[in-house]
Amino acid sequence: MSGALAKPVMRGMLAKRLRFHxxxxxxxxxxxxxxFKFAVAEPRKRAYAEFYKKYDAAKEFEAMREAGVFVSARPTGK
Structure with missing residues (x-):
């Protein structure tokens, strides 16, 4: 029987494949x-930092108050 197929190697196969995976x-x-860090997070951090360098929260609040966005903060009688 020299033409018989060789038996497959089953011992340790799971461990070998698991290690690889x-x-x-x-x-x-x-x-x-x-x-993700270098393609998304870092550019987003730089964009936020640039935006908040010139952002004036008090000015933005006054603009929204004048527009009537806030119910409890009515514009002063100007």
Missing amino acids: LIAAFSLAIGIAAT
């Missing part, structure tokens, strides 16, 4: 997290 999943997760 764990390493691949961990690497992929780290890569995606780094990509």
